[in-house]
Amino acid sequence: xxxxxxxxxxxLEEELEGMAFSGAERVLKQxxxxxxxxxxxxxxxxxxxIPLRPLGACxxxxxxxxxxxxxxxxxxGKEQTAAPSGVRELIQAGGNTYWKDLYExxxxxxxx
Amino acid sequence: MNxxxxxxxxxxxxxxxxxxLGTGLALRFTAxxxxxxxxxxxxxxxxxxxxxxxELASSTGTKRMELIRxxxxxxxxxxxxxxxxxxxxxxxxxxxxxxEGTASPLLPEDKIALLKEYVLEGPSDYALPNAVKxxxxxxxxxxxxxxxxxxxxxxxxxVSSNSQLGGQLTLLRxxxxxxxxxxxxxSRLTPDAAWTGDMELLAEAAxxxxxxxxxxxxxxxxxxxxxxxxxxxRGQQAAFEASVSPGAAGDATDSGAGTAAPEHSSPAEDKxxxxxxxxxxxxxxxxxxxxxIEGTLQRSDGTPVARAGVFLxxxxxxxxxxxxxxxxxxxxxxxxxxxxxxxxxxxxYQLQLGLSFEQIDGWTWPAGSxxxxxxxxxxxxxxxxxxxxxxxxxxxxxxxVVTGPSVTFEWEPVQxxxxxxxxxxxxxxGSSYSVPIHQYIQDTETTVSAEQLYSASGFSTTSSYTAxxxxxxxxxxDSWQATDPSSLLSFADPESRxxxxxxxxxxxxxxxxxxxxxxxxxxxxxxxxxxxYKERTLTAADRLVKERKLAEAVEAYRQDVxxxxxxxxxxxxxxxxxxxxxxxxxxxxxxEEAIRLLVKLVExxxxxxxxxxxxxxxxxxxxWENYNRxxxxxxxxxxxxxxxxxxxxxxxxxxFQGQTEAAxxxxxxxxxxxxxxxxxxxxxxxxxxxxxxxxxxxxxxQRYPEHSYGHSGYRWPLLLQELQAERAADPASFxxxxxxxxxxxxxxxxxxxxxxxxxxxxxxxKSFMTAVLEVN
Numbered sequence: 001x002x003x004x005x006x007x008x009x010x011x012l013e014e015e016l017e018g019m020a021f022s023g024a025e026r027v028l029k030q031x032x033x034x035x036x037x038x039x040x041x042x043x044x045x046x047x048x049x050i051p052l053r054p055l056g057a058c059x060x061x062x063x064x065x066x067x068x069x070x071x072x073x074x075x076x077g078k079e080q081t082a083a084p085s086g087v088r089e090l091i092q093a094g095g096n097t098y099w100k101d102l103y104e105x106x107x108x109x110x111x112x
Numbered sequence: 113m114n115x116x117x118x119x120x121x122x123x124x125x126x127x128x129x130x131x132x133l134g135t136g137l138a139l140r141f142t143a144x145x146x147x148x149x150x151x152x153x154x155x156x157x158x159x160x161x162x163x164x165x166x167e168l169a170s171s172t173g174t175k176r177m178e179l180i181r182x183x184x185x186x187x188x189x190x191x192x193x194x195x196x197x198x199x200x201x202x203x204x205x206x207x208x209x210x211x212e213g214t215a216s217p218l219l220p221e222d223k224i225a226l227l228k229e230y231v232l233e234g235p236s237d238y239a240l241p242n243a244v245k246x247x248x249x250x251x252x253x254x255x256x257x258x259x260x261x262x263x264x265x266x267x268x269x270x271v272s273s274n275s276q277l278g279g280q281l282t283l284l285r286x287x288x289x290x291x292x293x294x295x296x297x298x299s300r301l302t303p304d305a306a307w308t309g310d311m312e313l314l315a316e317a318a319x320x321x322x323x324x325x326x327x328x329x330x331x332x333x334x335x336x337x338x339x340x341x342x343x344x345x346r347g348q349q350a351a352f353e354a355s356v357s358p359g360a361a362g363d364a365t366d367s368g369a370g371t372a373a374p375e376h377s378s379p380a381e382d383k384x385x386x387x388x389x390x391x392x393x394x395x396x397x398x399x400x401x402x403x404x405i406e407g408t409l410q411r412s413d414g415t416p417v418a419r420a421g422v423f424l425x426x427x428x429x430x431x432x433x434x435x436x437x438x439x440x441x442x443x444x445x446x447x448x449x450x451x452x453x454x455x456x457x458x459x460x461y462q463l464q465l466g467l468s469f470e471q472i473d474g475w476t477w478p479a480g481s482x483x484x485x486x487x488x489x490x491x492x493x494x495x496x497x498x499x500x501x502x503x504x505x506x507x508x509x510x511x512x513v514v515t516g517p518s519v520t521f522e523w524e525p526v527q528x529x530x531x532x533x534x535x536x537x538x539x540x541x542g543s544s545y546s547v548p549i550h551q552y553i554q555d556t557e558t559t560v561s562a563e564q565l566y567s568a569s570g571f572s573t574t575s576s577y578t579a580x581x582x583x584x585x586x587x588x589x590d591s592w593q594a595t596d597p598s599s600l601l602s603f604a605d606p607e608s609r610x611x612x613x614x615x616x617x618x619x620x621x622x623x624x625x626x627x628x629x630x631x632x633x634x635x636x637x638x639x640x641x642x643x644x645y646k647e648r649t650l651t652a653a654d655r656l657v658k659e660r661k662l663a664e665a666v667e668a669y670r671q672d673v674x675x676x677x678x679x680x681x682x683x684x685x686x687x688x689x690x691x692x693x694x695x696x697x698x699x700x701x702x703x704e705e706a707i708r709l710l711v712k713l714v715e716x717x718x719x720x721x722x723x724x725x726x727x728x729x730x731x732x733x734x735x736w737e738n739y740n741r742x743x744x745x746x747x748x749x750x751x752x753x754x755x756x757x758x759x760x761x762x763x764x765x766x767x768f769q770g771q772t773e774a775a776x777x778x779x780x781x782x783x784x785x786x787x788x789x790x791x792x793x794x795x796x797x798x799x800x801x802x803x804x805x806x807x808x809x810x811x812x813x814q815r816y817p818e819h820s821y822g823h824s825g826y827r828w829p830l831l832l833q834e835l836q837a838e839r840a841a842d843p844a845s846f847x848x849x850x851x852x853x854x855x856x857x858x859x860x861x862x863x864x865x866x867x868x869x870x871x872x873x874x875x876x877x878k879s880f881m882t883a884v885l886e887v888n
Binding site: 043044045047048049090093096097098099102103107110111 | 116117118119120205207510511535537539546611612613627628629630631632633634637640641642
């Protein structure tokens with residue numbers, strides 16, 4: 001049994017003889033970052049304590065502002081036509097080739 | 113109350129979303145503040161350009177080169193420089209899906225400066241050949257082809273000529289020298305047989321060497337070389353495929369298929385094969401050396417169209433779509449719209465264009481699918497291409513509902529148009545088709561009666577299936593029930609939306625422009641070419657057709673006809689349904705009934721399509737009495753050119769009836785008018801029967817080359833040349849045999865000719881007669 005293991009070990013050693021691991025330094029650098037990195041990591045995981053009430057009020061104001069500004073202004077038709085060509089779809093209808101959005105808009109206009 | 117939160121959670125969950133929100137708002141305000149008529153995309157592009165240029169200006173050395181590579185060269189690789197939004201060929205048009213890469217914000221001059229810097233000073237890495245190709249493309253479009261050549265040479269000096277990079281650059285230079293007409297330089301640059309490289313480069317080198325040899329008049333040497341290169345390439349490819357998937361090869365053997373895995377032909381192989389085909393055909397016709405073609409691409413108002421792709425495509429290659437970046441003859445127009453190709457193998461070609469959506473929007477290139485360029489040995493052809501503005505339709509448009517006994521179509525006049533052709537379109541969920549409704553209209557309006565419109569589609573049908581109906585099995589006798597209802601009812605369906613378009617022709621029968629094309633912005637969309645025709649109401653039987661209950665519909669129409677023998681609509685629908693059924697079931701009784709009813713229909717309502725169908729039916733049966741009767745009815749219903757309708761089938765019918773003189777006259781008129789020359793074989797057989805010499809027939813065959821799928825335009829001339837060679841050995845017995853076979857053919861004994869052609873030793877006469885038998 002031991003004999004067999006020995007043989008296998010010897011063969012393995014022979015086969016691996018030509019190979020050398022040269023990346024030890026790089027790996028160590030990655031697994032054990034320098035002190036600056038460690039400090040950054042510690043800060044990244046640092047726990048803060050924040051009073052909830054002022055934070056909630058602040059969030060409410062921001063949210064309200066965002067809703068007011070981002071709410072649709074009823075001009076979506078114009079924006080549709082300005083979509084970049086990469087995301088638009090071409091279709092063939094009546095022998096012509098149209099951008100789908102433009103075509104549907106034109107059809108809506110003539111067929112109530 | 114306090115909450116505890118880690119810094120990372122604060123950043124990821126709170127600050128990051130807030131920042132994104134802020135950016136969104138900022139962008140919104142920027143977009144809103146730009147002028148209304150400037151598309152936001154171009155404003156964004158200008159901004160991106162400035163940012164990128166600033167970023168580049170602030171970097172130097174290796175970092176700058178890396179930046180050029182990642183921001184300029186690499187994004188350009190995803191699509192080849194020869195990749196265009198729209199490809200327009202003679203009678204065809206296709207668009208790419210637009211997902212190929214994104215447009216660079218840089219202007220051509222920015223690109224030229226940056227690419228030049230990389231080519232001359234950057235690292236000699238994988239990106240170098242791509243940088244060279246993009247630079248060359250940009251310089252070509254700027255009309256600076258010679259500067260491009262010098263830069264390739266400079267780049268080539270920076271790398272070892274034996275390396276893969278060096279090989280690529282050498283081949284690029286040689287190819288450009290060949291295309292620009294500098295055969296001496298091309299010959300000097302093209303690597304010889306001892307040159308080494310990977311299989312793709314070797315194939316490319318052989319392709320160039322073959323062209324150089326052929327251009328120098330050494331056709332047999334060129335053919336030998338290209339043949340060997342193909343064998344070698346295919347061998348290497350098979351070995352490579354076997355090494356990649358040995359399992360697949362094993363499976364094929366196990367299953368007993370015994371054949372190789374499905375062939376994956378590559379662009380390199382296709383190019384070599386196409387060259388081989390072109391050289392063989394040219395050499396067969398005794399055409400040696402090469403040809404040159406050049407021209408200018410412009411709009412009808414004289415504005416040149418720059419940066420457009422131009423592809424010169426050989427007859428054998430016209431049926432597949434453009435190989436992006438790997439077409440044998442590809443170039444791009446310079447700022448004057450100029451293009452040229454030199455050292456082209458003589459033969460038949462068509463030009464194809466690569467355009468951007470902006471270039472084609474509202475314009476059309478009215479080239480017909482039957483328009484061919486014959487590049488003869490030593491030819492110097494000039495072929496200008498003019499884009500024309502789309503014609504505008506006036507009425508009925510925009511889904512207008514038309515009622516009344518006729519429809520009047522009206523459109524804007526086109527200057528220099530001699531006549532117009534009106535097409536009508538029917539579409540359903542599954543299919544759509546267009547049929548010619550009126551030809552040779554000299555006015556800018558035409559009135560079509562309800563009967564004409566209802567019968568315009570003739571008796572052809574298309575099949576379709578819906579989610580509910582099964583996919584039709586062609587062997588199933590009931591498969592005719594998958595016939596598309598819209599192809600049966602066509603313009604007689606008051607619920608269906610129809611479309612139409614107009615083609616404008618000059619006096620020589622060339623299309624000048626048309627109303628259908630790319631309409632991609634609010635200004636070019638124009639009037640929508642749609643209308644409804646609500647003159648009649650659907651009958652109960654029509655409803656059954658619409659519900660795809662065709663067997664029930666047949667019975668319902670039968671009852672309608674029994675109740676009112678004058679009901680031409682029911683009669684026509686019944687005939688149409690029975691013909692659809694007999695074409696699938698091959699049941700002679702059904703066809704017999706359909707023809708019997710069709711005879712009644714023509715008596716009731718002598719429409720062009722019905723009479724035409726009947727006359728062709730009797731033509732196939734060689735029933736000349738009935739053929740002549742219905743052909744006369746057909747002619748009387750052709751309003752456009754009564755009595756002068758060029759028709760080779762009729763010419764053949766006259767020949768079969770022994771009216772040689774009238775037949776030859778009809779053949780001559782039709783062959784001159786029909787640019788596909790698809791009946792030239794019958795015309796030649798008729799001329800030979802009438803006593804024409806092989807020389808005269810050869811001249812005719814050369815004047816009217818037939819272009820059809822799988823055949824070269826040189827097919828008939830070659831067949832005749834072979835006849836001449838065969839005749840030379842023993843003219844008297846050849847003439848006797850030829851006359852005997854032609855007598856048999858025109859005497860209606862096609863089977864006898866067929867049997868003779870298939871038996872015994874092959875001969876040129878047998879090949880010729882077989883080709884005549886195949887004319888259709």
